[in-house]
Amino acid sequence: MITLKFGGTSVANAQNIKLVIEIVNEKAKGNKLAVVASALNGVTDMLINASKKAAAKDESYKIAIDEIKQKHFDTITDLVDNSNQNQLLIKINSQINQLQTLLDGCFLLGELSPRTADAIASFGELLSSQIIATALQQTIPNSAFKDSRELIKTNSNFGKASVDFELTNKLIAYYFGSNKSQVVLLPGFIASDEHQNTTTLGRGGSDYTAAIIANGTKSEALEIWTDVNGMFTANPKIVKQAQPIEFISYQEAMELSHFGAKVLYPPTIQPVFNSQIPIWIKNTFESQALGTYISSENKASNNPIKGISHIDKIALLTLEGSGMIGVAGSSKRLFSVLSQNNINVIFITQASSEHSICIGIQNQDADLAKKAIETEFELEISQNKIDPCLVEKDLCIVALVGENMKNHQGLSGKMFSTLGKNNVNIRAIAQGASERNISVVINENDVKKALNTLHERFFEDNTKQLNLFVMGVGNVGEKFIDQINQQKKFLKENLKINVRVIALSNSRKMFFDEDGMNLKDWKSIIENGENANVSEFITKAKSLNLRNSIFVDITANHDIASIYDQFLKQNIAVVTCNKIACSSKFENYKYLKSLSRKYNAPFLFETNVGAGLPIIDTLKHLIASGDKVNRINAVLSGSLNFIFNNFSDSYNFHDVVKEAGVQGFTEPDPKIDLSGVDVARKILILIRESGYEMEMEHIENNCFLPQECMETTNNEDFFKSLTKHSNHFENLLAEAKAKDSRLKFVASFDNGKASVSLQFIPKESPFYNLEGKDNIVEFYTDRYIDQPLIIKGAGAGAAVTASGIFADVIRIGNV
Known part of the structure; x- marks a missing residue:
């Protein structure tokens, strides 16, 4: 028995579902399968938005119903044979009418209860799974559809219900033990409570459904089919050089998924971990790609770091004061009041002096948390024994994860120094006793720079990427760009330096390319750029916030020489042949030097004297x-x-x-x-x-x-x-x-x-x-x-x- 799960992008439309059916057909050769399907891509969001609009008396929810209906009808038309279409269309239409009744009820009452919200959200998986099951029967006649609500039983915590594993495992084992179908298709995300009310397992819960089914059937493996080639060393949308991870342990995968690796829903691992069922993360659109294998095996590796992950939209709350020192129960009171308000704590650090406790929570919970904490400690705050709760929003947690980190010295130092060199300010630090991850809290606008810098340090053979913003492309500038283009390969192979030109500007035009320009065509590229504007050039360079950024001034312009401080303050190095700044007033020369030291941004001007002579x-x-x-x-x-x-x-x-x-x-x-x-x-x-x-x-x-x-x-x-x-x-x-x-x-x-x-x-x-x-x-x-x-x-x-x-x-x- 093998359990497979296909995510929203894998079942986004009829064309993708055909790929899914091909994979299932191939896997079914010699194997019994349980296949868990997500909703068609985007449908769950449409359902949630429609329910909120209905409750808010916004009649546009009806438009969403029509769109959802049309999306599913189009999929049926493209996917299902004519002989099976009418019966399926009638069934789907009937269920969409039920959906409309629920939404109409929300509109009339002007409210949306958690129970109703779950019932509405469940339609995405219910509709998609029945369509896929019908299409699958055309290829594999010995296949069946089973409603997950009949197998997975939970409490009544609507929105993110807890599974009753004892009962659920019995129901799953009984059903699959007696069922003779080669393939069973089940909807993900949904379950039911003891009163047969529909519950959901949280966003991303289809992964969890598959893990529950795999555990209950004692599957040989759980395969999560998605739109990427496995878990990556970092988010590939942010870090272009990120690589798929070939092998990873359950604990490492759990840490990475907890810290924002969205390819896997965090609770997914626990059920299969208990049964030691390996997980494969595979790509529906590149089915031959190796993917990521997750198991209890601890494969030897030269790199103790398996991945770098992050959680954004974090707020940091700090409670401190002398009234906490030596006072038993302060931490308990803090965490109890957060728990009572259903606020999830993501990050915790406490000084050994007990003078302060720092916690990380979601931005959206920050105001409620502050109010609850200050109410709980109202007496101590009024007596000045504890300070009012300090809240910092728009932060991000970045974590290094690896099972073997505990056996390698100096990883924390490398992490902190690498971030420090790029002027990424660390607001808080946490490291578990298991030493499986090191977490830091940084400003959200530094996350791209931080992830790329750390990935470069730990995964790219110490190749350092330099991002150049060049102003002035006359005689010297042209030679400079030609030299970069000529030596680019040599620098990468021999000096481990990857030089990219991000921006070019002359007196008329400027052009930016965040991914680095093709220097063979730089002249035509800059001519097709926007009108040159020094202020806009500075703003764009700052907003990109790239690691190892260098402003290169190849002008003799007084105004350009006067803007170096704006770059240095942003940790952007300055390289210049323009002599005006260093020969200006001594105070300005000294000021630029001090900024260079303060912000760890090199200020180099070798060519001010003697051109290329050292x-x-x-x-x-x-x-x-x-x-x-x-x-x-x-x-x-x-x-x-x-x-x-x-x-x-x-x-x-x-x-x-x-x-x-x-x-x-x-x-x-x-x-x-x-x-x-x-x-x-x-x-x-x-x-x-x-x-x-x-x-x-x-x-x-x-x-x-x-x-x-x-x-x-x-x-x-x-x-x-x-x-x-x-x-x-x-x-x-x-x-x-x-x-x-x-x-x-x-x-x-x-x-x-x-x-x-x-x-x-x-x-x-x-x-x-x-x-x-x-x-x-x-x-x-x-x-x-x-x-x-x-x-x-x-x-x-x-x-x-x-x-x-x-x-x-x-x-x-x-x-």
Whole structure:
């Protein structure tokens, strides 16, 4: 004997029911079957809503009756042969008339009793099971229909009745012992009390019905057929990488189902657990898929965690005060008053000091619970011995579940640190003595991030997903995206980093894709996006609330640099090549650094100085190791170095500057480079990263440009002024030749003072042979006194800048 149960999606329509019949037909070869069917998909909700409308004097309940009738008639027409249709239609129509009578009664009385509610809700399973039974007889003539109400007996707790197992088991054993049918079709969800009143077993109760039948018949197995390939390591609708669980114990399955794994109704396991009947969770639409096998066997596994589950819409109630310390019976009074008000407690934690008790209940029960608790402890509250009950709503419980967790150290620490790194605040913690689950209460809006982060940590071979929000897709941005696309596979396979671009924005358009963009077509994708809006970009990034989020700024825009704090406060890391933020007022620089530490959100800007050169990273290591920077000499502008290396008698200054822009070496406004402002920003950032406090105005800028060039307001006028003052630049070149020197724009810091200026560099200087767009930095420190630490290499260009940004992203991935 095998018991099978088919859920609402499996019997949603005639097409799906045909798949069910195929499965039953195959299973019936050599086996006797008990088959439990749910209501057609959505019908139970329609019945419940119709009953509420009728009781509220809303005549639209009649529309629901017509819809329910039509849904079942259509199913009969598509599923049942013409020879059997008329008789079945008459039977179903008669029962729908009974349903209408009950609803009309609710409408006339203006009330809905629990008993009537159960009677109305029962019609979904009664109607569907009779239709399926008739269709099944066309394929398996030796099949029968049996009303579950005649076999499953309960108390009169309408809505969620308790089963009288002693009587129920006798009735089931007698019926199936004497019945000769190959297949017996039964409605799920419904039962009856001692007075023959219809009762129900709770939403999801069809699973429970099947377990009761399996237990009563001593079935070889219970098969729950649904629309997924078994129980998953997490909810696959929230965690795309969730995997089916192949083997799981009864206790683990019970824990997961209790904590929200909706594929299995929690009470289902107990009846078959007592009889040691294994459960299979199978997919009606992929019948060959392995599914999940639930039994008492404890299969060996490298991973002690079997699954991650959650319960949403939770409220946390806290009762605390000195009047609870050492006072016997406080807990009893608390839980008794909740029980008296039929409030289910889902989560409990109590400090060892007995100063407070914290409980988790459903949001909908929170107001009633608070009122009941404060009434019970009214005297203690009035005497200030106990504080008024504190209620926090819109929370969620997340649980790690695994039978072997007790044999592995550090799982709690891994869980808490993983959530902490993503700024998921834990409101309460509970762990049973069996150590089969660890539960935490978090804010409901963090649940997606929490589940994905934990799943990544415990199930995805430590592959870390990085979610990028990129603003600025010009020369550097284009190279950056190309590099990500090129290296994506390498990063995943070798560094266990999965980089996804969630958002792209330029000055005109922006586009978001929560599942990550196809970077091969990113240009066409962004052009079909919505109009760019910085405020909306921030709002969408926050609302997605994805784990390991990184805002990447590849602009030189002042307004963009001013929004970093909004990302850091949301635990969104910031990677930027934009120098404006770190060279702004020292208080702002310090503020951004403090936000980074406070919200555990990296703030990286390696490309602010030296493009892809590891200048800032090296400096950080020097300071972290206890060294002190005393002096800095540097050529920090790749664009200016390119310009002065190529400026000659045969290649005028105007044309060289133009070429530097074409090559992507200068800022969009080349005057920023040539005025020395860009270099001043860079040396200021190095000074600050060395541990010194300094403002931009404290840096002496000896500008080599004529005043008229500096006063231009657009690029066209600026380039005209370069041509007009060509003699000025030729004179600088001639003076350099006369001194047997080369022109270099140098930044210096010494003894608390800083300057930037165009200098004549003699041959003996290490700066003399600096070619192309290269940068060089000399750090004189307590350890590097006579011979400085030198970093030298390409310091400008779209590709190297992009690679520096990419390196910062990878640094975050390796944290």
